[in-house]
Every structure is written in structure tokens, then in C-alpha cells.
Amino acid sequence: MGKYFRHLLDLYVQQFKTTFASMVQYRASLIIWTVSAVLEPLVYIIVWSTVSNGSGGSVGGYTARGFAAYYIALMIVNQATYTWIMYEYEYRVRQGYLSFALLRPVHPIHSDIADNLSSKLITLPLVLGVAAVLALFFHPAAGLQFWAALAFIPALVLAFFVRFLIEWTLALAAFWTTRVGAINQVYFVLMLFLSGQIAPLTLFPSWLQAAAFVLPFRWMLGFPVELLLGRLSPRQALEGLGMQAVWLGLSLLLIRFVWRRGVRVYAAVGA
Amino acid sequence: MPEPAIQLHDLCKTYLVPEREPGISAALRSLFKRRMKAVNAVDGLTFDLAPGEIVGFLGPNGAGKTTTLKMLSGLLHPTGGECRVLGHNPWKRERDFLRRITLVMGQRNQLVWDIPAADSFDLNRAIYRLPAADYRRTLDELTALLELGPLLKVPVRNLSLGERMKCEIAAALLHRPQVVFLDEPTIGLDVTMQRRIRAFLQEYNRRSGATVLLTSHYMADVEALCKRVIVIHHGRLLFDGDLSGLVQQFSTHKTIVVQLEDCAADLHAYGELIDCEDGRFTLRVPKAETARVTERLLADLPVIDLLVEDPPIEEVIDRVFTQEAEKS
């Protein structure tokens, strides 16, 4: 058992080295990536600040500075939990590289997680830098609380796993169809509105907020943000962690089911 | 004498190539100052092609063949010397000039990948402004000569390499150019397809009187198509003339094929043994010794049959290049 974990650790370390090397090669793309990374929160902060300033100083419980805090925190949490795995699998299935992954004795999800985390380690300083610059410009304000900051850690970890597992399962759609573009887009739109990406969920009508409670999207992204900014009561925080656990369990079941079916389909069609 | 279709005089092309030693300190140094080395891809080429000639352009990789072809089609600016094609200066890229030439590259396709070749042809028709009747006529002729019939409606990516090449050649000839540049057109094709394309080029040249300059690695291409051969190496002209003249000038050996009862005999004393099969010995002897060795063989051994041959042209060319390489 210990040997298995040591192998796994070795795998993660090797993957980190590989990812690091290839990212250094693509320095220019990192710069471009930073530009997009800063633009998104910037635009949202400006738009919502304009709205709140023009509406008596705040909307939906957020002032301009509150929005600044929200989007900066969102950017950081998104950085921690986002994946690009659905593009990877579309590419791998199309090129037939998946055969290599299937031949390895380790479940392919491990190298994917390793690659994901390694890339993020490298882009983390960039994101923190962007966050610092945005903070300088927009003076975020939030009601940080100690217990919330503590609860934030498990919330973030759970969010990462729920999001990774669900998006990994989504990526497997590439086994069945080439039209993954449309499927991904539907997913992204749902994420946009139901996870708190486009605006804090409290700004939406109650029916949408109810849907967001039941669906997994808020638990992947918005919930840790709200928690960190001190906008949740302890009871709400506990409920949230509970929902995250539920969705973790559901997504594990989903992934086993879809993976097994997917491998069968892939093997049937031929590599 | 008619005006030559292609004229080169002292044509040169020099590239500046960055040069760097391996290792980290050299890599760091190269960030600040780059050392450049001048490479003479083409070094003072001079020759003329009369209209309607088919000429083979031979040389090993890196000899400067493709570079020369690119200069002649206006794709590359020479560093020195001059050339004229159909009276035009190629790199001025005048419309009139471009309408009368064509370039076929064996390793690159101009056909659009996912659609039938016929639709790519249509594209060329529009670009070259070919009148409908002329276009039809040319297309029919090319279809017949190249046996394109069933291929035209198939997406190019579904064609075999040879079929694709035939369509590429057709696309390049739709506008009935007077000068045809072919850069390794038969590369990677099977023997049958190579033969078909050679036959086509010969027929096309006969019918249209177009001047054809063709580079190739395959001696068979050159042997089948070209009376005249230009050999270059390191960008310099090595030979310009008849194929047989090439063998005459450069081959230093001859091949003697002797048929005996079996392969038991030891013929070391007579010449270099290349091969023996079923009593059929292949020997290599210096040209000057040929008569003497033949005499001795006939006198000393129970010869069933004897044949004196020129070495295969590949071998001749090979030796020419090795000699040149040893010289430089």
C-alpha cells in the first residue's frame, strides 16, 4: 500500500517537472494568459461598480468595493478549481493518444490531476500578482472572519475535487461524440450563471438561487468565495460543506459509471 | 537560334545561418551576440534551356536544386548574378510571368485537403482567369492523359499518394504554362506510378512544347525523361550535357559480368568482386584495365558468357558526389 502511494507521489513529481518544462517553453502564451486573466475580473468589477454607484452605492448587498473583493476572490478560487480537461480529451480521442493512457497501470485521472495542479503552481504567482494589482486599484472591502477563513480551506479542497471530477466526466463525452464543443458550451453557460461567475448569486432571482443550491456549480466555485468574504452564517457554511460532500459522493459514482462505459465504447470503436 | 526559355548567368544565393556551439555558456552568449555563417546555397550557376527542352537537375540533398528552382520561379531573391525566364526577371513577379510558369513540389500540396480535386481546379481557373472553353478542353486532355476520371470527385485526403500527385500535377498545368518547374515530383511514389507520371510528362512536353526543369533523386526519372542532365553539388555546376556523357566523364570503372558454372572460383586477381549468384560474377574493374582483364578471363576460365557494362548511373553520381565531398 505504501509502495502504491510512493509511486503515485513520484508520478505527481515527474508530471510537475514535465509541465514546468513545457510551460517555460511557452513563455509568450503565459503572458497572453495573464492578459485574459486580468481582463475578466477587471471588466466585471468596473461594470458592477458602475451599476452600484449609480444605484445609491450598493446592489444586492454589494458596494463597489464589495464587488471588487468578490471578483478578486473569485479569480483566485477559480484559479484553484478550474480545469481544461474537456479540451484535452477531445484532442486525445481525436489523435488516438488515449490508448497510451489506457495501457498504463494507473488510472489516467491521476496524471490529469497532477498536470492540473502543476500548471496551477506555475501560474499561481501570476494570479496573485494580478490580484494584488487589482486590489491596489479597486480597494476591495470584505468582512473577513477567522472561522470562515478556517472553513474556507476544506471548502476549497472539496470544490476542487467536485469540479475536477465533474469536468473530467464531462470530458469523457469525447468517447461518444465529436460534438463536444456544443456540450462544453452548455456546461460553461450553466457555470456562468449558476456558480456565481457572472455575478454574486444573491443578485439573481430566488428561483435561480434555489436551482443553484441544488446543482453542483455553486459548490465548485461560488461557495468558497462567499465563505471567504464572510457573507455566510455558520449554519449556511455548514450546509454548504454538506452539499459539497453530497456532490463529491455523487460525482465519484458518476465518474465510475461513465468511465467504465466510456472505455468499452472506445475499445469497441478501436484506438 | 530561338531565344532561350531559361537563362542563368553566375547565379548566386548566400544564406546567413546563425552558428552556435553547444552548451549553456554559448547559449547565453548567443543572446547578446549572434555569430553568423555564410552558406553558399547556389554558387555561380550558369546555363541556358531552350524552349521545349526537358532537363533533369540532379544533386544530393542540400546541393542547391530547390533553391535554384525557387529563384527561377520568383520565390527567392538571388544574392548575385542574374536569370531570365521567358524574358522576364522572375522576382519581379509580373502577372504576365506568373501566368506562364508553374511549380509542382513533390512534398507539398496546393490542393485543398478536404474537398474533391475538381473544386480546387475551379479555384485555379478563377485565379488564372481561364476562359471556360479553354479550361474545359485542357481539363479533358489532362484527365485523359493522367487517367483522372474517377479521382476528381473524391476528397483529396482520401486519395492515395500517387493519385494525389497526379491531381497536383493536373492542377498545376490547367493554365497551360510554358515553363514547368518540378521539384521531386515522384518522391514517395511506387514504381508503377512513377512510370505513369514520367510517361505523362513526356507526352505533355511533346504536345505542348513546354520547357520542363525537373529535380529528382531518382535516376530512373532522369534516364526516362531527360536527354540533358545538369548536375550540381554545393551550389556549383558539376556537369551539363548528355546523360551518356556524364557516365563517360565521371565513371572511372566498368562492370564485367562473367557467367561460370558456379560461384566456386576465386576471381580476386581479376578485379573487385561485387556479387556472385548461380555462377554469375559481377566484377568492378578500372576503365583502363577493362580490355586486359576481359582477355585474361576469357583465356583463363571456362567462361559461358561475358558482358561489359557501364556501372549503374546511381553509382556514377554517387562517386561524383563523394569525390566532391572529399575535395571540399
Next chain:
Amino acid sequence: MRLLRLFAVFFRVSLLNEAAYRVNFFVQLFQSLLELGTALAGLAVVFSYTSSLGGWTPDEMLALVGVFFLVGGIIALIIQPGMSALIDAVRDGTLDFTLTKPEDAQLLVSIQRVAVWSLIDLLMGLGVLAAALVRLGERIGPGQVLGFLGMLAAGSVIVYSFWLILASLSFWFVRVENLLEIFRSMYEAGRWPISLYPGWLRFALTFVVPVAFATTIPAEALTGRLGAATLLGSVAAALALFLLARLILRLGLRRYSGASA
């Protein structure tokens, strides 16, 4: 005229090309509608809390969304595919084929590829614009429509020239595709009127990456916000940038053919 005929031929080839992939028209339509729905929903959320965003009313914002999709459609239809193809052709040497053709090289590389399905986005943008115009009603006079068309044309020329300059950089540098990505991310900022943004960002979106000319300025023309200075400035910028782009392409081609500088 000749340009249109050539374009028609390339369009047909591109259409056949895309049909070869059996790209499903309905899937594309679905995706475009989804994008439009998202944009409109975003607007709805914003305007549920205010009646004017930096001076722009909901109907005027609708017009801006229409322009965003319209110009986005134009870029995706003919600008981006051709410029991507140019970068590829420089890299793998198939540019040689283009250069041996008896036609202006800039023309050929610009229309060589058409992403036919982006017509959907273009038409969608027009539809949204039409809806916005209906709602804005009598406030739109012929002068504004003319100004709009002029700024749309100028904006398209500016964006095209900008992309051509970036693509031409591939004659000197590798991996220029990344630069094109910057335009795409910054174009997102064009969803909102650039007057909302702080000065330095407005500057960047106008003079560094010309997103303002693509979306805000035509929308301003339509909604009667455009001053004569901006109008003339756009036209001048379009002309200047076009000439500059043509020059840089020429220089790039000379470098490609190894002509001494």
C-alpha cells in the same frame, strides 16, 4: 468586379470544405443562439438593478450587443481564418504556392479561407441590431444610420489591418498565434461601452488593440453619441492602418523571398 468574383470562388471552396466536415448547421445555430442568450441574460441581470449603465439605456446596450456579434461574426468569418492560414503558410512553406499565382498576394491570403458558419453570428448580430433599432424608433435618423455604416466599415478595415499586421509578424517571429489570442480576450471587453473603463484601459482598447473601433464607436454612431472628431479620426485611422498593414506585408514577403533589406 474581380474582387467579388474571386471572393465568391473562395467562399464556395470554403463552403464545400466545411460541408466535408459535415458540420451540423443546427448545432452551430444552437451554439450561436446560446451565446446570444447568455449575452442578453447578462444584460438583463445588470438592468434589473439600474436603468442606465454609464449613460447607456437598455435599448442602446442592445444595439451594442448587436454590433458586438455582427463585428465578431465578420472577424470569425473572413478575417481570422485567412490570417491564421497565412501564419500556417509562412511556417510550412505553402505560401510559395500563393506567391506563384498571378494575383495580388494580399488579396489571396486575405480571402483564402472563409469560416462559412460564422455567417450565423453575423446574421444574429444583424437581427439584434434590427430589434434594437425598432425599439429606439424615431431617435435614429438617417444621419446616424449613415454614420453607423461608415464606422462599421472603418472599424472592419481597422480590425482587418490590425490582424494582418500581427499575422505578418510571423515572417519575423514564430508562434505569433499567441498574439492573436490577445485580441480575442480583449475583444470580450468590447461587450460593454468603453466609456465605462478607466482611462488607461480605454487607451489600450483604442490604440493598442483596436476593440473600440470594432464595437463601441459604431454603436456610438448609431445612438447619436459620435462627435465629428471621432468620426474623422476613425476614417483616417482606417486608411492609415490599411496602408501600414499592406506595407508590412510587403516587407514580410520580401524577407520571405530573401530580398536584401
